[in-house]
Amino acid sequence: xxxxxxxxxxxxxxxxSLKGLLFFFLLGxxxxxxxxxxxxSVLKPAAPYIAEKYQKGQVATxxxxxxxxxxxxxxxxxxxAIKRTEDDRYVYLTGPGIGIVDPGGTLNxxxxxxxxxxxxxxxxxxxxxxxxxGPDVSRIEIAGVSGFVASDRLTLYPVEQSTNRSxxxxxxxxxxxxxxxxxxxxxxxxxxRAPKDVSKxxxxxxxxxxxxxxxxKPTPLSAKELDAFIKNNAPDSPLIGTGKTFKxxxxxxxxxxxxxxxxxxxxxxxxxxxxxREKFNLFGVNATDIxxxxxxxxxxxxxxxxxxxxxxxxxxxxxxxxxxxxGPFLGNKAKGMNVFYASDPYWSExxxxxxxxxxxx
Numbered sequence: 465x466x467x468x469x470x471x472x473x474x475x476x477x478x479x480x481s482l483k484g485l486l487f488f489f490l491l492g493x494x495x496x497x498x499x500x501x502x503x504x505s506v507l508k509p510a511a512p513y514i515a516e517k518y519q520k521g522q523v524a525t526x527x528x529x530x531x532x533x534x535x536x537x538x539x540x541x542x543x544x545a546i547k548r549t550e551d552d553r554y555v556y557l558t559g560p561g562i563g564i565v566d567p568g569g570t571l572n573x574x575x576x577x578x579x580x581x582x583x584x585x586x587x588x589x590x591x592x593x594x595x596x597x598g599p600d601v602s603r604i605e606i607a608g609v610s611g612f613v614a615s616d617r618l619t620l621y622p623v624e625q626s627t628n629r630s631x632x633x634x635x636x637x638x639x640x641x642x643x644x645x646x647x648x649x650x651x652x653x654x655x656x657r658a659p660k661d662v663s664k665x666x667x668x669x670x671x672x673x674x675x676x677x678x679x680x681k682p683t684p685l686s687a688k689e690l691d692a693f694i695k696n697n698a699p700d701s702p703l704i705g706t707g708k709t710f711k712x713x714x715x716x717x718x719x720x721x722x723x724x725x726x727x728x729x730x731x732x733x734x735x736x737x738x739x740x741r742e743k744f745n746l747f748g749v750n751a752t753d754i755x756x757x758x759x760x761x762x763x764x765x766x767x768x769x770x771x772x773x774x775x776x777x778x779x780x781x782x783x784x785x786x787x788x789x790x791g792p793f794l795g796n797k798a799k800g801m802n803v804f805y806a807s808d809p810y811w812s813e814x815x816x817x818x819x820x821x822x823x824x825x
Contacts, residue, residue, distance in 0.1 A: 513532055726824070749776070
């Protein structure tokens with residue numbers, strides 16, 4: 465009896481298997497040629513400081529450094545600046561620049577580098593002209609005053625990186641001030657009659673004659689003329705009809721009624737501000753920068769506000785022996801009422817512009 469060996473049959477070929485191998489082979493080949501010359505990439509962290517050297521108002525060279533002292537040595541005595549890489553904030557200047565007052569309340573300006581005798585103060589967001597920078601104390605100018613401030617309260621910019629700057633511009637006989645500032649302090653205002661020696665445009669501080677007018681002298685404007693000015697500019701103003709009160713306060717306390725009205729118009733938007741409506745406070749008395757509505761003084765009526773504030777200003781600001789007397793005029797941050805009445809460096813200019821429109825002097 466013969467025996468037959470049964471051999472197992474060959475498995476059927478799968479067409480899909482060969483195609484899959486071919487696909488992965490081609491894919492691997494492509495990736496090999498694309499990546500064979502590229503070494504593994506490791507991003508180098510940015511250096512902490514960048515030093516910039518300036519020539520002819522532009523960045524001539526810049527270089528990264530691991531330490532501040534290295535960056536400072538690179539600048540030596542050349543015109544330049546250093547900024548931090550992490551936030552692009554300038555921390556060192558070798559020449560003039562701009563210093564913006566950081567948030568955190570008003571900034572005191574002092575007479576000398578010891579920062580002991582205060583000259584005046586300015587609001588957060590004010591832009592100061594930086595004359596000399598120091599790591600602790602810097603010399604600045606703003607609104608007619610020159611003094612010293614704590615450097616750590618300023619955001620610094622070199623002149624070469626400050627393209628947008630405040631300036632005065634003459635239009636016919638009128639002077640306008642285009643103010644660049646933060647925190648709502650910016651915009652343009654009519655200051656008054658342009659001095660004859662002012663050119664078409666200047667970034668230098670300009671003082672108009674209205675700023676030095678004696679506010680203890682009466683205005684030639686009558687009560688009716690004061691009311692007419694209010695009505696012509698704000699027909700819905702609750703101040704219409706208060707002309708008699710302003711003139712009476714003028715007689716009783718030797719304070720110019722037109723100035724007092726212009727002050728009220730500026731601070732209260734013709735008596736329409738929230739503080740004026742809720743507290744009859746027309747002059748921003750005790751309306752501090754931190755909590756103006758909460759801290760503002762409340763009065764019984766508009767007439768009460770005009771009378772009490774007029775008496776207070778005449779006594780403490782205009783009288784020679786007054787607590788805040790720096791001259792019986794609006795002034796600026798170096799002299800007059802603006803030294804201590806308001807943190808806005810150009811508060812006096814805004815009131816002077818209203819008086820100019822009123823033709824009060």
